[in-house]
Amino acid sequence: xxxxxxxxxxxxxxxxxxxxxxxxxxxxxxxxxxxxxxxxxxxxxxxxxxxxxxxxxxxxxxxxxxxxxxxxxxxxxxxxxxxxxxxxxxxxxxxxxxxxxxxxxxxxxxxxxxxxxxxxxxxxxxxxxxxxxxxxxxxxxxxxxxxxxxxxxxxxxxxxxxxxxxxxxxxxxxxxxxxxxxxxxxxxxxxxxxxxxxxxxxxxxxxxx
Amino acid sequence: xxxxxxxxxxxxxxxxxxxxxxxxxxxxxxxxxxxxxxxxxxxxxxxxxxxxxxxxxxxxxxxxxxxxxxxxxxxxxxxxxxxxxxxxxxxxxxxxxxxxxxxxxxxxxxxxxxxxxxxxxxxxxxxxxxxxxxxxxxxxxxxxxxxxxxxxxxxxxxxxxxxxxxxxxxxxxxxxxxxxxxxxxxxxxxxxxxxxxxxxxxxxxxxxx
DNA sequence: TCATGTGAAAGCCTTCACAGCG
DNA sequence: CGCTGTGAAGGCTTTCACATGA
Numbered sequence: 001x002x003x004x005x006x007x008x009x010x011x012x013x014x015x016x017x018x019x020x021x022x023x024x025x026x027x028x029x030x031x032x033x034x035x036x037x038x039x040x041x042x043x044x045x046x047x048x049x050x051x052x053x054x055x056x057x058x059x060x061x062x063x064x065x066x067x068x069x070x071x072x073x074x075x076x077x078x079x080x081x082x083x084x085x086x087x088x089x090x091x092x093x094x095x096x097x098x099x100x101x102x103x104x105x106x107x108x109x110x111x112x113x114x115x116x117x118x119x120x121x122x123x124x125x126x127x128x129x130x131x132x133x134x135x136x137x138x139x140x141x142x143x144x145x146x147x148x149x150x151x152x153x154x155x156x157x158x159x160x161x162x163x164x165x166x167x168x169x170x171x172x173x174x175x176x177x178x179x180x181x182x183x184x185x186x187x188x189x190x191x192x193x194x195x196x197x198x199x200x201x202x203x204x205x206x207x208x209x
Numbered sequence: 210x211x212x213x214x215x216x217x218x219x220x221x222x223x224x225x226x227x228x229x230x231x232x233x234x235x236x237x238x239x240x241x242x243x244x245x246x247x248x249x250x251x252x253x254x255x256x257x258x259x260x261x262x263x264x265x266x267x268x269x270x271x272x273x274x275x276x277x278x279x280x281x282x283x284x285x286x287x288x289x290x291x292x293x294x295x296x297x298x299x300x301x302x303x304x305x306x307x308x309x310x311x312x313x314x315x316x317x318x319x320x321x322x323x324x325x326x327x328x329x330x331x332x333x334x335x336x337x338x339x340x341x342x343x344x345x346x347x348x349x350x351x352x353x354x355x356x357x358x359x360x361x362x363x364x365x366x367x368x369x370x371x372x373x374x375x376x377x378x379x380x381x382x383x384x385x386x387x388x389x390x391x392x393x394x395x396x397x398x399x400x401x402x403x404x405x406x407x408x409x410x411x412x413x414x415x416x417x418x
Numbered sequence: 419t420c421a422t423g424t425g426a427a428a429g430c431c432t433t434c435a436c437a438g439c440g
Numbered sequence: 441c442g443c444t445g446t447g448a449a450g451g452c453t454t455t456c457a458c459a460t461g462a
Contacts, residue, residue, distance in 0.1 A: 029422090058422090
């Protein structure tokens with residue numbers, strides 16, 4: 001019913017709607033949202049139907065209402081906290097990217113082995129030594145993590161995270177993490193993406209993901 | 210026939226096979242590769258069939274031969290060059306990640322607006338001022354790019370890249386780029402990924418992407 | 419006329435299941 | 441046996457197409 005694809009598109013719709021709303025747009029038609037997001041109008045309507053929002057044939061969808069409805073699906077009232085493990089370039093890119101994007105999501109703590117980074121606050125986020133991982137994740141009731149560490153240590157970090165209650169991981173390491181069945185892992189594999197681009201850039205006719 | 214999903218899995222298989230090969234494994238069965246990659250054995254066999262490689266029921270697949278066959282599909286003999294646009298944390302993470310991963314792929318040039326970075330060589334890659342984009346991309350015959358710039362300028366950069374012949378883009382900016390039909394765009398949307406993790410970490414039973 | 423909501427069709431991808439073979 | 445190769449089935453997503461309503 002609500003699978004990863006739909007969640008992904010809802011996230012995109014919300015971002016686009018939020019931008020549209022900020023520039024004063026009060027209503028959208030499915031074909032407009034389709035064009036903005038790169039989906040078809042039928043897809044947009046079906047997604048909106050799936051989450052139970054209603055538009056009107058005369059006026060399309062109310063932007064504010066649709067944003068609220070999507071947020072009901074995507075967000076929790078209390079918000080959700082991530083731990084970021086690995087404060088290298090990638091980790092810092094993510095920290096820098098975060099503020100203001102998703103008010104309901106937060107990086108509550110970052111961890112690294114480099115003691116130079118520990119104790120400091122980068123992009124509004126406190127950095128701890130990796131030794132503090134277990135204690136901090138527990139104390140801050142963190143249930144999700146971003147793994148941005150070298151491949152060799154990724155499985156070890158994942159094990160430690162799972163052991164202290166983490167049930168969702170965004171994994172940037174080029175490794176298939178082994179985790180319990182009740183833990184969700186989303187992999188971002190840059191090599192895979194690069195090779196897709198390289199392959200399809202050669203083929204004549206192409207399209208987006 | 211050879212769609213993005215298959216290309217992605219082939220890339221994963223090759224990485225795993227290369228690791229296996231390095232540690233002395235000469236043959237694999239589909240169920241072994243399946244376990245390593247998180248696919249089913251049937252999927253592995255079907256993918257291998259699709260690219261026209263043959264194993265033997267008695268001995269499975271020859272690792273070296275399979276790597277070659279996958280490489281025939283994924284690589285070009287001359288290799289392919291990327292331009293990297295945006296040498297912030299994300300750009301530098303990608304530069305750092307690159308060396309040795311895919312010998313046939315190379316970042317031939319990086320570009321940034323920050324003149325401090327220009328003229329320097331970071332992670333084995335020369336950085337130019339963004340003003341040099343057109344000339345360098347043309348001179349180096351670059352046909353693919355990684356866009357790691359702020360969202361506001363991403364479309365402009367994409368337009369400039371397309372104008373000088375780029376036909377494949379890996380886009381990290383949270384924007385749907387508008388490009389000609391013969392240009393392939395692969396989007397890596399971190400917000401989307403984070404929201405997926407946040408959503409599925411709440412649901413009881415989960416699984417990988 | 420032009421939009422939404424949606425059952426039904428189509429298309430796509432994955433998995434099943436088994437013939438064939440060492 | 442246990443594995444590959446693969447036609448056929450199954451399941452999942454997307455798209456079609458149209459009833460309905462302003």
